[in-house]
Amino acid sequence: MSDEKKTAAYICKGCGLGDRLDCTELTTIAEKEGKAEIVREHEFLCNANGVAMIQKDIDEGANRIIINACSRRAKTEAFNFENVAMTRANLREGVIWSQPNTDEARETTQEMAADYVRMACAEIKFMNIPEENPEHGTNKRLLVVGGGISGMTSAIEAARAGYEVILVEKTGALGGMAAQLYKRVPDHEDYADPQDTGIAEMVAEIEADSLITVKLDSTITRTSGAPGQFSVDITKESGSTETENVGAIIQASGFTNYDANNLPHLGYGKSADVVDQAGLEALAKAANGGAIKRPSDGKEVTSVAFIQCAGQRSKKKGELSYCSGHCCNTSIKQAMYFKDANPDVDAIVIYTDLRTPGNGEDFYRSAQKKRIIFTKGEVSEVVTSGSGLEVKFKDLILNEDTAMNADLVVLATGQVPNSGVNIEAIPASVDKDEAAAEAEESSINTEVDTGAIQEVSVLNLTYRQGKDLPHLRHGFSDSHFICFPYETRRTGIYTTGPVRRPMDIAQAKEDATGAALKAIQAIENSGLGRAAHPRSGDLSYPDFRKENCTQCKRCTVECPFGAIDETEDGYPQFNEGRCRRCGTCMGACPVRIISFANYSVDTVGAQLKAVDMPDEFDEKPRMLVLACENDAYPAIDMAGMNGKSYSPYVRIVPVRCLGSVNTIWISDAMNSGYDMVLLMGCKHGDDYQCHFVKGSELANIRMSKIGDTLQTLNLEPERVQDYEVAITDIDRIPQLINDAAEVIGTIGMNPFKGF
Incomplete structure (x- = not known):
């Protein structure tokens, strides 16, 4: 491929562009100012x-x-x-559709278009042609960690698609928690009765499939590498270790039941006849369709009470704040165990809210026909009473305190994910003030309950940022839940099942199929040297100049995806296959030595400097918007599509992520004469919307320090604003731009304009 640059610029006249704009002037700008060797106009370029x-x-x-x-x-x-290398100047949505079609607006509309052409011409000069990652991996085997419903389903679906799978299970048999069930909630018609778990059939299919290799009594003791080239040490219970090379990993490590010992007020631990749902399954399996007997004395149960939301949906410390989703249907199923064995058993379900989504409603109706009683109430206490138990609760329908007697009480406790070591939690040995200070720089989660830190790792990653996947507040794996539910913050590693969110068997099967498909996508993209997500197909990857590196470690700490390790001598070690191409490392670098072939400090810096800056006496201010390409920029486009007008004095530059914004751009903008800079990124926090998880949060931290810089220049801090916006903010964003124009009218023009 020739290294000689030859630029061609094309001016489209379709969609009203030719009617609203002086395309001849734009052509001249591309030729004279942009130095494009080829410039052509076309009636409909597309x-x-x-x-x-x-x-x-x-x-x-x-x-x-x-x-x-x-x-x-x-x-x-x-x-x-x-x-x-290609760039595009947004003349339709960003100019003619966002500006009124009036004679008064014609001049400023043309100025907007002219500046966008200048900006595109400036950007292209610093862009290079992306080439596939030379270090990309080509291994197409999948590793599935966990042999429960989720893990087995992922293995089966991947094998059906023609991919080789290694399935690792830490115990001596496949099946996971589902293997401990007597029966399961129905997942097919007629939804009236509990059904067989289906574990035996799944195990048989796996054992008969030559593409699936099962390793029982085994754990992962080391994981290194990147998509397409992971190296995994698998250690058996006997102590022997073997190394396998795989292209992608699916973590299906499942869940454990919430520890009901935390609920002594509900009788657990005080009476053998108070059990959780897992304990009831063991009793049902022992009965095998016959009468279920209570643990204390082996007496057949004649009355049973199910207490819903035991230790969950709670604000109490040590209890779960979330709903585990499956518990209501599970209690209905377990109540049917009693009724199917003996219709005369009294079975009552005490609930605050009964949740039976989808076909679970039919299951609930079937339970009513079997004379299972459902009572809306809040249980305060379970105590022994004679030879049985007394359940004290408030009837929420009658609004009065009441009680009932039962031979057996079943607590519907929740699911706690088996996520491994919480790498973002703060150990008790660490000074909390020091941790908070470090968090400001590295975005460590200071809200994690240190008592919940697990000591046993699932993946034992060799990554600089820790040996397991980052967690959300309750231990579930961190991902962009709406847009990228299966993706974790470790590229090429996916989670499925209750380790990702609480779910039942039917949901886990569907979830596992999705995870298998995403893992296959990662493998195929890796083989082509491309990004898997969210910039799917992107060939660019970070490059840095080692000779100028100050070893500040900001890039290694701030990368949301653990893509950057460190060499023995302290320099960043980029793992291109793990990279999501967000550019957070580029924004973090104080000496600006990190760049991508088609996206760099220079490509954006050249754009903002290319704008024709009016003299302060022209009374035409200039505002710069750095807009996240995932939410803010689409919202701005949609504002134009919906005819929402905004100030003609704004110039908008899309960025990969607000995390890629380097503070030098703000300084350059101020020095170039911009009167205001607006940063528009995604919402951050616990329910973040950033496609790159931490990007907008990190940008917010960096921008909080810009005010000091502005004050040293005798510039008002109001000149730089950071906004959290959503893709739906098509009304709000134009208003933010217009409000900024009014602020300029109040504080005046940038005094550096013209220097």
């Missing part, structure tokens, strides 16, 4: 003739392409050219 025209120029040597037309989010299939 149609077959327009695309063919561009491709012909590429075939004849053009390798830097500028599309001056619609948003970069539109017509992506039409403008999909290989082996070129």
Whole structure:
């Protein structure tokens, strides 16, 4: 491939661009100021003739392409050219659709378009053609850790798709928690009665599949590498270890039941006849369809009470604040065990809210027909009473205190994920004030309950940031729950089942199928040297100049995905296969030595400097918006599509993530004469919406320190604003821009304008 740069710029006149803009002037700007070797106008650049025209120029040597037309989010299939560096100036949504079609607005609208052409021409000069990661891995085997319902389903589905699977289970048999069940909640018609677990059939299919290798009594003692090239040490209970190479990993490590010993007020630990749902399953398996006997004396149970939400959906310390989802249907199923063996057994379910989604409603109706009683109430205490138990509760329908006697009480406790070591928790030995100070720099989670730290690792990663996956507050694996539910913060490693969120067997099977498909996607993208997500197909990867590195470790600490380790001599060691291409490391670097082929400090810096900056006496302020490409920029596009107008004095630059924003851009903007800089990123916090998890939060931390810099320059801190926005904020974002214009009217123009 030739290293000689040849730039071609194309001006589209379709969708009203030719009617609203002076395209001849834009052509002149691309030729004279942008120094493009080829500049062409076209009536509809995205149609077959327009695309063919561009491709012909590429075939004849053009390798830097500028599309001056619609948003970069539109017509992506039409403008999909290989082996070129390409940028796009948003003249449709970002200019003519966001500005009124009036004579008064014609001048400022043209100025916007002209600046966007200048910015695109400036950006392309610093862009290089991305090439696939030379270190990419090509291994296409999958490792599944955990042999329960989720793990077995992932293994089966991946094998059905033609991929080799290694299935590791720490115990001596497959089946996990489901193997301990007598029966399961129904997942197919007629939804009236408990059904067989189906474990035997799944195990038989796995044992008969030549693509699946099962390793029982085994654990993972070391995991290194990246997608397509993971190296995993698998150690058997006997102590022998073997190393396997795999392309992707699915963690299906399941859950444990909440420890009911934390609920002494409900009688657990005080009476053998108070059991949790797992204990009831053991009693039902022992009875095998016959009468269930209570543990204390072997007497057949004639009355049983089920207490829902035991230790969950609670604000009490040490209890679970969330709903585990399956417990209501599980209690209904277990109540049926008693009724099916003996219809005369009194079975009552005491609940605050009964949740039976989907076909669970039919299951609930069937329970009513079997004369299972459902009472809305809050249980305060379970005590022994004679030879039985007394359940004291408040009837929430009658609003009065009452009690009932029972031979057996079953507590519906929740699911606690088997997530391994909480790498973001703060050990008790660490000074909390020091940890809080460090958290400001590294975004460590200071709210994690240190008492919940587990000592046993699931994956034993060799990553600089820790040996297991980052967790959410309750221990479930961290991911962008809405957009990327299976992805963890470790590229190529996926979670499924109750380790990801509470779920029942049917949900776990569906979840595991999705995880298998995502793991396959990661393997295939890795083989092509491309990113799997969220910038799916991206060939770029971070490059850095070691000779200028100060070993500050900001990049290694702040990378949300653990993609950067450290060499023995303290320099960052980039693992390109783990990289999500967010650019957080680029934004973190104080000496600006990290870049991507087509995205760098220079590509953005050149854009903001390319704007034709009016003199302060022209009374035409300039605002710069650095907009996250995932939520903020689409929202701005949609505002234009919906005819929402905003100030013509704004210039918008999309960034991969707000985490990639380097503070030098803010300094350059101020020195270039911008009157305000607005950063628009995703919501951060516990329910974050950032596609790159920590990007907007890290940007917020960095920008909090910009105020001091502005004050040293005698500039008002109001000139830099950081906003959390959502993709739905199509009304709010134009208002934020217009409000910023009013602020400029109050505080005045940037005094550095013109220098």
